Amino acid sequence: MKTVFIIGVGLIGGSFALDIKKLHPESTIYGIDNNEAHLEEAIALKVIDKTAQFEDLKHADLVILAIPVDAAINVLPKVLDKVSDNAIVFDVGSTKEDICAKVKNHPKRRNYLAVHPIAGTEYSGPKAALLGLYNNKTNIICEVEETAFKLQEKALKLFSDLGMRIRYMNPKAHDKHIAYVSHLSHISAFMLGKTVIDKEKNERDIFDMAGSGFESTVRLAKSSPAMWTPIFKQNKTNVIETLEEYISNLNHFKKMMQDDDFEAVYNEMESTNYIKDILNGIK
Amino acid sequence: MKTVFIIGVGLIGGSFALDIKKLHPESTIYGIDNNEAHLEEAIALKVIDKTAQFEDLKHADLVILAIPVDAAINVLPKVLDKVSDNAIVFDVGSTKEDICAKVKNHPKRRNYLAVHPIAGTEYSGPKAALLGLYNNKTNIICEVEETAFKLQEKALKLFSDLGMRIRYMNPKAHDKHIAYVSHLSHISAFMLGKTVIDKEKNERDIFDMAGSGFESTVRLAKSSPAMWTPIFKQNKTNVIETLEEYISNLNHFKKMMQDDDFEAVYNEMESTNYIKDILNGIK
Numbered sequence: 001m002k003t004v005f006i007i008g009v010g011l012i013g014g015s016f017a018l019d020i021k022k023l024h025p026e027s028t029i030y031g032i033d034n035n036e037a038h039l040e041e042a043i044a045l046k047v048i049d050k051t052a053q054f055e056d057l058k059h060a061d062l063v064i065l066a067i068p069v070d071a072a073i074n075v076l077p078k079v080l081d082k083v084s085d086n087a088i089v090f091d092v093g094s095t096k097e098d099i100c101a102k103v104k105n106h107p108k109r110r111n112y113l114a115v116h117p118i119a120g121t122e123y124s125g126p127k128a129a130l131l132g133l134y135n136n137k138t139n140i141i142c143e144v145e146e147t148a149f150k151l152q153e154k155a156l157k158l159f160s161d162l163g164m165r166i167r168y169m170n171p172k173a174h175d176k177h178i179a180y181v182s183h184l185s186h187i188s189a190f191m192l193g194k195t196v197i198d199k200e201k202n203e204r205d206i207f208d209m210a211g212s213g214f215e216s217t218v219r220l221a222k223s224s225p226a227m228w229t230p231i232f233k234q235n236k237t238n239v240i241e242t243l244e245e246y247i248s249n250l251n252h253f254k255k256m257m258q259d260d261d262f263e264a265v266y267n268e269m270e271s272t273n274y275i276k277d278i279l280n281g282i283k
Numbered sequence: 284m285k286t287v288f289i290i291g292v293g294l295i296g297g298s299f300a301l302d303i304k305k306l307h308p309e310s311t312i313y314g315i316d317n318n319e320a321h322l323e324e325a326i327a328l329k330v331i332d333k334t335a336q337f338e339d340l341k342h343a344d345l346v347i348l349a350i351p352v353d354a355a356i357n358v359l360p361k362v363l364d365k366v367s368d369n370a371i372v373f374d375v376g377s378t379k380e381d382i383c384a385k386v387k388n389h390p391k392r393r394n395y396l397a398v399h400p401i402a403g404t405e406y407s408g409p410k411a412a413l414l415g416l417y418n419n420k421t422n423i424i425c426e427v428e429e430t431a432f433k434l435q436e437k438a439l440k441l442f443s444d445l446g447m448r449i450r451y452m453n454p455k456a457h458d459k460h461i462a463y464v465s466h467l468s469h470i471s472a473f474m475l476g477k478t479v480i481d482k483e484k485n486e487r488d489i490f491d492m493a494g495s496g497f498e499s500t501v502r503l504a505k506s507s508p509a510m511w512t513p514i515f516k517q518n519k520t521n522v523i524e525t526l527e528e529y530i531s532n533l534n535h536f537k538k539m540m541q542d543d544d545f546e547a548v549y550n551e552m553e554s555t556n557y558i559k560d561i562l563n564g565i566k
Contacts, residue, residue: 118492118493118494119494120494120495120496121495122496137494138491138492138494140492165491167491167492174492177483177489177492178492180478180479180482180483180489181479181483181489181490181492181493181494181497182492182493182494182496182497184475184478184479185475185496185497185500185501186496187533187536188471188475188500188533189500190536190551190552190555191529191532191533191536192467192468192471192529193555193558194532194551194554194555195463195467195525195528195529195532196463196464196467197555197557197558197561198528198532199463199525199528200460200463200464206460206463206464207464207561208421208448208450209401209421209423209450209457209460209461209464209465210401210464210465210561211401211402211403211420211421211464211465212403212404213403213405213465213468213469213502213503214464214465214468215562216499216500216502216503217468217471217472217499217500217502217503218468218558218562219496219499219500219562220496220499220500221552221555221556221558222556222558222559222562223552223556225548225549225550225552225553225556226549228552229545229548229549229552230545232540232545232548233543233545233548236540236543239540240537240540240541242478242482243533243536243537243540244537245478245481245482246474246475246478246533247530247533247534247537249474249477249478249481250470250471250474250526250529250530250533251530253470253473253474253526254523254526254527254530257515257519257522257523257526258523260516260519262512262513262515262516265508265512265515265516266508266509266512267508268473268477269473269504269506269508269511269512270508271477272473272476272477272480272504273504273505273506273508274480275476275480275501275504275505276505278480278490278493279498279501279502279505
């Protein structure tokens with residue numbers, strides 16, 4: 001792992017860069033990014049060692065593609081076109097079906113591993129990169145059998161060194177379930193933020209009334225629209241399904257309140273308290 | 284502040300007990316609770332010094348009523364019936380209109396202060412009590428002019444010693460705005476939890492896919508139904524209004540996705556990112 005390329009030097013790519021440099025101090029970490037300011041910042045923060053061009057990818061041992069999913073789907077084939085037979089390339093996007101379909105017949109398909117690390121914060125850019133971000137986090141790998149054995153092994157060794165738990169799924173199941181446990185949470189937070197901002201826009205001091213509960217529930221509404229819009233677009237069918245079920249549950253809750261059936265309201269909340277046991281399993 | 288009574292020795296009442304004991308080591312903290320196990324636990328944890336009966340309230344300098352809002356509205360008049368002219372009594376409930384109306388004509392109205400500390404966690408019971416919970420938190424006081432000057436002063440001194448920021452509001456405005464910045468967040472979290480549990484109940488391992496974003500957004504779904512059902516009941520009209528606006532925003536988001544108008548989706552999220560600036564003001 002001597003020559004590592006990070007395409008997209010933001011929170012996710014930058015955090016991989018920091019961890020890899022710590023594990024392999026002898027490696028050189030190259031950054032490629034459309035955003036010149038991010039590249040400069042990444043160098044200044046020592047997130048990457050050097051900047052590079054697309055042509056340099058032919059020297060890569062490892063390429064991590066950490067850009068929004070709409071860009072990733074177009075850039076991945078071009079990366080595969082450039083890399084040598086010994087390079088492992090993985091993306092980190094929150095949708096897996098379209099990108100796997102895109103490179104299904106690419107001559108270098110076996111150099112690619114479809115990866116989704118369940119890690120991050122609501123911040124973005126190189127300054128959001130964190131050493132140790134991936135420790136104890138889940139990493140979902142799709143279509144592992146489509147990747148060359150030796151390159152699977154190389155990537156899995158890295159994930160193991162980073163302290164990640166591996167889960168294997170097919171891309172279709174990944175996109176369906178991640179819509180529930182991740183994408184829907186983002187929409188729920190964004191719309192909660194919008195509802196309160198719209199109502200209270202002329203009464204800024206009302207936010208003095210907000211406590212840590214509101215802050216926690218609305219936290220994801222700080223997330224980057226540039227990252228999330230393409231995710232919702234690529235996972236449109238699944239996300240709309242989750243939204244419909246969520247809206248239906250909210251309407252049912254409203255109906256119970258309108259009917260003064262507060263015993264049912266109580267029971268609904270009590271049965272959902274079971275989330276405690278589930279969350280205890282999340283690190 | 285020698286003789287302090289805490290009615291309801293849970294998270295909120297217990298946290299006041301711990302702070303008051305630290306500020307006034309000479310005081311005796313008495314606990315009153317319907318739940319015998321909680322009383323025993325509160326003694327064992329040194330949250331309170333002694334248990335007491337309702338009749339003992341005549342000796343009180345301070346009474347804190349920290350029980351669910353449906354119980355509080357019935358218990359407050361009985362507390363006021365018992366206390367001496369020099370006692371200050373405050374409740375801590377998340378609704379203020381009904382309780383203020385209830386004691387409006389009580390002969391001891393001037394012994395009561397309507398209080399809502401914006402503090403807490405999703406846990407409950409005496410073991411959830413935290414020293415310093417109220418430091419740097421907002422405390423909303425309603426109808427302050429209805430409380431006797433000397434007793435206002437006594438309570439305000441305590442809140443100041445605890446490090447709280449005071450905000451004065453009328454009960455109607457309190458209940459309307461708190462529906463947005465607190466009550467709605469709880470329903471949004473409960474229904475998010477329900478949507479995911481319903482979908483994934485046969486696939487427990489799917490929760491391995493959930494990360495800290497889901498955990499944050501759904502955290503309030505761990506909250507106590509016994510505390511929250513009466514709040515939704517007392518604040519029904521305001522809460523239903525917030526729910527309708529929230530559901531309408533979610534439907535609009537779904538419509539933009541169905542129409543493939545992802546530019547509008549982007550803009551919607553970008554304008555809500557403004558929540559960052561607002562949250563920076565919340566401690």
